[in-house]
Amino acid sequence: MSAEFIIGHYNYWIIVILMMAGLYVVLARGNLVKKLVGLNVFQTSVFLLYITIGKVHGGTAPIEIKGAYDVVYSNPLPHVLILTAIVVGVSTLAVGLALVVRVRETYGTIEEDELVEADLVAEFGEAGKT
Amino acid sequence: MLDFVTEHLPALQVVVPLIAAPVILLYQKEAFAWGWALLTTWTTFALSGLLVHEVFSQEFISYDLGGWAPPLGIEYRVDAANALVIAIVAGIAALVTTYARKSIQAEVQGRNQPFFYVLLLLCVSGLIGVAITGDAFNLFVFLEISSLSTYTMVALGGRRDRRAYTAAIRYLITGTIGATFYVIGVGLLYMVTGTLNMADLAVSIAGMDNNTTVQAAFAFIVIGLGLKVAIFPLHLWLPNAYTYAPSVVTIFLAATSTKVAVYALMRFLFTVFGIRFDFELDSLAFLFLPLAIMGMFIPSIVAAFQVDVKRLLAYSSVAQIGYMLLGISLATSASLTATSIHLFNHALMKAALFMALGAVMLRLKSTIIDDLAGIGKTMPWTTAGFALGGLSLIGVPLTVGFVSKWLLIQASFASQQPWLAGLIVVSSLIAVVYVWRVVEVAYFSPVPEGRVRQEAPLSMLIPMWVLVAANIYFGIDTDITIRLASLAAEALLGGAP
Numbered sequence: 045m046s047a048e049f050i051i052g053h054y055n056y057w058i059i060v061i062l063m064m065a066g067l068y069v070v071l072a073r074g075n076l077v078k079k080l081v082g083l084n085v086f087q088t089s090v091f092l093l094y095i096t097i098g099k100v101h102g103g104t105a106p107i108e109i110k111g112a113y114d115v116v117y118s119n120p121l122p123h124v125l126i127l128t129a130i131v132v133g134v135s136t137l138a139v140g141l142a143l144v145v146r147v148r149e150t151y152g153t154i155e156e157d158e159l160v161e162a163d164l165v166a167e168f169g170e171a172g173k174t
Numbered sequence: 175m176l177d178f179v180t181e182h183l184p185a186l187q188v189v190v191p192l193i194a195a196p197v198i199l200l201y202q203k204e205a206f207a208w209g210w211a212l213l214t215t216w217t218t219f220a221l222s223g224l225l226v227h228e229v230f231s232q233e234f235i236s237y238d239l240g241g242w243a244p245p246l247g248i249e250y251r252v253d254a255a256n257a258l259v260i261a262i263v264a265g266i267a268a269l270v271t272t273y274a275r276k277s278i279q280a281e282v283q284g285r286n287q288p289f290f291y292v293l294l295l296l297c298v299s300g301l302i303g304v305a306i307t308g309d310a311f312n313l314f315v316f317l318e319i320s321s322l323s324t325y326t327m328v329a330l331g332g333r334r335d336r337r338a339y340t341a342a343i344r345y346l347i348t349g350t351i352g353a354t355f356y357v358i359g360v361g362l363l364y365m366v367t368g369t370l371n372m373a374d375l376a377v378s379i380a381g382m383d384n385n386t387t388v389q390a391a392f393a394f395i396v397i398g399l400g401l402k403v404a405i406f407p408l409h410l411w412l413p414n415a416y417t418y419a420p421s422v423v424t425i426f427l428a429a430t431s432t433k434v435a436v437y438a439l440m441r442f443l444f445t446v447f448g449i450r451f452d453f454e455l456d457s458l459a460f461l462f463l464p465l466a467i468m469g470m471f472i473p474s475i476v477a478a479f480q481v482d483v484k485r486l487l488a489y490s491s492v493a494q495i496g497y498m499l500l501g502i503s504l505a506t507s508a509s510l511t512a513t514s515i516h517l518f519n520h521a522l523m524k525a526a527l528f529m530a531l532g533a534v535m536l537r538l539k540s541t542i543i544d545d546l547a548g549i550g551k552t553m554p555w556t557t558a559g560f561a562l563g564g565l566s567l568i569g570v571p572l573t574v575g576f577v578s579k580w581l582l583i584q585a586s587f588a589s590q591q592p593w594l595a596g597l598i599v600v601s602s603l604i605a606v607v608y609v610w611r612v613v614e615v616a617y618f619s620p621v622p623e624g625r626v627r628q629e630a631p632l633s634m635l636i637p638m639w640v641l642v643a644a645n646i647y648f649g650i651d652t653d654i655t656i657r658l659a660s661l662a663a664e665a666l667l668g669g670a671p
Contacts, residue, residue, distance in 0.1 A: 063358075067351070070347060070351065076343060079347060080347075083347060083350055083351070086351070086354060087350070087354055090354055090357050090358055090361065093358065093361050094361050094364075097361060097364060097365050122361075122364070125311050128311075128315055129314075129357060132314075132315065132318045132353075135318075135322055136318070136322065136346065136350050139322055139325055139326060139346060140343065140346050140347075143325070143329055143339055143342050143343045143346065144343065146329065146332060146339045147336075147339045147340060147343060150332065150336035150339060151336065151339075151340075159340050163337055163340070166337075
């Protein structure tokens with residue numbers, strides 16, 4: 045693996061690090077809000093992935109320059125796709141946080157292991173305590 | 175007017191429920207919301223019937239959204255495979271809305287009742303969109319429209335049991351990871367090909383057997399959609415979501431949402447990637463087949479030990495997905511016909527069973543198996559409907575369940591794997607155990623003191639019995655369904671759509 049390869053794929057390293065960090069937080073953290081934050085970091089890494097795909101070497105912003113014919117533009121399609129994906133991400137976060145509020149209201153906690161224990165106690169009585 | 179409808183038929187399937195949904199927000203009265211949703215879902219069902227009719231006369235319909243020609247524009251592409259799925263979604267939606275009113279009044283908080291119908295219409299629109307679109311990214315958008323409304327609908331069960339909230343948030347986290355995996359896969363494919371149109375993708379990736387980006391894209395898309403399908407080890411979100419959601423939501427989800435995800439998975443496996451790729455054949459044989467067999471057995475055994483009947487049926491749904499996956503993993507025309515017909519048949523039987531349970535929930539306020547003692551006498555029609563649906567689930571002759579299992583067994587013989595046929599029969603016997611547990615309590619336990627005969631209202635009985643009758647009708651007259659399913663299998667396997 046040459047230094048040029050490592051530096052040339054700079055964006056992709058960042059994407060992979062963000063993606064794995066986000067997914068790890070979702071899986072490893074018990075706090076529901078932290079889980080949602082992790083989920084958002086995970087989604088954001090995908091936004092970066094798409095934007096990186098859209099980059100054309102030496103390309104400028106994809107806004108037509110009248111009268112100039114030798115201009116290289118970046119690919120605008122991934123940008124547009126990601127606008128949609130951002131909207132989806134925001135809506136998911138909103139629904140998720142609304143649910144967390146409900147969980148807090150009804151259970152009095154948002155820690156996953158306490159939620160699991162509360163459910164076990166509800167189902168099996170004292171025997172469900174861990 | 176009629177010309178306009180025929181010309182824009184594919185777009186109308188999605189647009190009608192999508193536009194109708196926010197109208198309810200303008201006038202938030204429960205009666206209006208229900209009536210409006212009823213009108214919309216039946217209209218959508220009629221439109222989907224027209225679409226199926228059109229597809230019979232021509233091989234496929236291609237519709238350019240907004241007049242932009244594919245592959246640059248978004249294309250709606252309807253062939254037998256997705257026409258079948260669209261008809262399932264629209265048909266079940268119409269019956270569920272007819273059924274819903276009494277059950278929603280009893281189970282959902284008053285001010286939230288109109289919102290349920292908004293969510294239902296949005297979910298219908300999203301699911302039909304997933305099925306109809308020929309654009310990989312557009313599929314993601316519709317997948318999220320349907321998923322977000324689903325999470326919220328599951329959470330509506332929170333008034334009855336607070337576990338609905340935790341079930342919904344768990345479903346949200348798993349579902350979002352699945353959808354994001356899918357988008358990563360689509361992004362990788364776009365990186366290699368520069369297109370998002372499924373037909374165009376299929377042509378562009380031909381011969382890229384050893385391209386690691388294509389292989390990674392395959393892995394991401396399969397796992398992402400697998401989470402939505404609830405393939406056996408990825409099913410953990412499903413039992414709680416089905417158990418604690420309001421009865422009506424469970425009926426709708428069990429009958430449609432996993433079916434649409436199975437369709438999307440098949441579309442990618444067979445149309446976009448296709449069995450021309452060695453890595454796909456390997457993953458079908460060494461990943462899908464073992465998971466399908468485990469999925470047929472382990473959730474069935476778990477189901478046999480459940481005390482909540484709703485949860486029992488949820489685990490049984492995971493097991494049924496195992497059968498569909500078995501048909502996918504054999505990847506022949508016969509096995510895909512079996513999977514396609516099982517999509518349809520399983521929607522019929524699970525909707526009938528969950529409708530019966532919804533009626534039980536309305537009268538008894540519980541679906542715990544011991545509380546169901548003697549309902550054979552107090553709710554005879556509901557219990558009879560449940561028993562017939564259960565027979566169909568087991569796969570007794572003259573029901574639709576038998577047709578799917580028979581075709582699946584034939585497909586496994588045709589693929590030179592007769593031992594699979596044995597496994598299908600043995601796993602059906604486990605279904606006998608869990609269906610029998612319920613039927614035994616319902617018919618042979620004495621009626622508890624002080625409980626009077628109290629049948630479910632007609633508005634619930636009629637949709638339930640329409641589905642029970644369909645279970646038997648399509649089990650005897652198999653012409654239409656088998657023809658449509660084999661056309662669907664051909665459409666899926668026919669290389670580029």
